[in-house]
Amino acid sequence: MTTTLADEFETQRPRLFSLAYRLLGSAEEAEDAVQDAYLRFSGADRTGIEHPAAWLAKVVTNLCLNRLTSARARRERYVGTWLPEPVVTADGALGPLESAEQRDAVSMAMLVLLERLTPTERAVYVLREAFGYGHREIAGVLDLSEANCRxxxxxxxxxxxEPQARFEPASEQQEELVTSFITAARDGDLAGLEKLLAADATWWSDGGGKVTAARWPIEGGPRVAQFLAGGGPKFAAGLEFTVTEVNGATGLASWAGDTLVGLAAFEVRDGLVVGVRAVVNPEKLAFARRQLTRP
Structure with a gap:
């Protein structure tokens, strides 16, 4: 059976999307970068492509580097807290997440940390940590010296x-914790929320100026509990919630009828919630909407 160019590309697509998403923090832009790579692949002289996987990884990386420069300028003008576009990962959208380290690598927390890096530093870090490239391979991708890459x-x-597993992996116990958490928030149960939150817990929400959301992080378990107990019943009115996996962590999807209106990723340590990153900007939920169907 003859393998077509499209078939060959499709075998690489999941890996290329995972690479682009880690580089950009945007699922929509990652899809665009991968599609641009396909167009270049389909129009290239195949005799000059000895290793398609390596060739495509280089093309996607450099397409993302071009996008990162303009993305950084947009994020400087962003209204309120900026968070990455969430991805539902239970179906393997970002590759195998079999270890705590693999889950941490795609977590919302890590993607926020990667914003501290220059585009080239980010490319080097992701290729090294997430895809196991050696410094010589990275140098070939970025057209830099090996010493510079190091x-x-x-x-x-x-x-x-240092790369590490910062939080506990998703589990049934975490699902129960998240369910209890949203029940307490919905009921305005301040005492119940305080029992579920670590003393140093933080709440981040990203509305992008499109919908109502806290513009700055809320720090400290008691303050987060007060914030949620005060606004939770009003916010949750008319919404339904389902537990799902978001960026490798236990997460929560919020639904208004058949419309996904929010995704939150929970960070858990020692059986308590230490961080919640909630994305309610509708423009950042388009990819996840296509992933999810209303239960």
């Missing part, structure tokens, strides 16, 4: 910290 990697690690 230096960029060291600088990136200094800015985001």
């Amino acid at each position: 230096q960029l990697y060291r600088r990136a690690v200094q800015r985001v910290g």
Whole structure:
């Protein structure tokens, strides 16, 4: 059976999307970058492509580097807290997440940390940590010297910290915790929320100026509990909630009828919620809407 160019590309698409998403923090832009790579692949002289997977990884990486420069300028003008576009990962959309380290690599927390890096530092870090590229391979992708790539990697690690599993992986116990959390918030149960939140818990919400959301992080378990107990019943009125996996973590999907109106990723440590990143900007939910169907 003859393998067509399109078939060959499709075998690479999941990996290329995962790479582009880690580089951009945007699922929609990652899809666009992968599609642009396909157009270049289909129009290229195939005799000059000895290793299609490596060739495509280089093309996608450089397409993302071009996009990152303009994305950074847009984020400087962003209204309120900026968070990455959430991705539902239970179906393997970002590749296998079998270890705590793999889950941490696609977490909302890590993607926010990667915003500290220059575009080239981010590319070096992602290729090294998420895809296991050696410094020589990275140098080939970015057209840099191997020594320069090593230096960029060291600088990136200094800015985001050593790779590690920062939070507990998703589990049935976490699903129960998240269910209890949203029940307490819906009921305005301040005491119940305080029992579920760590003392140093933080709440981030991204509305992008499109919908009502806290514009700045709310820090400290008691303050988060007060914020949710005060506004939770009003916010939750008419909504339904389902537990799902968001960026490798236990998450919550909010529904208004058949419309997805929010996705939140929970960070849990020692059985308590230490962080919640909630995306309610409708423009950032388009990809997840296509992933999910209303239960």
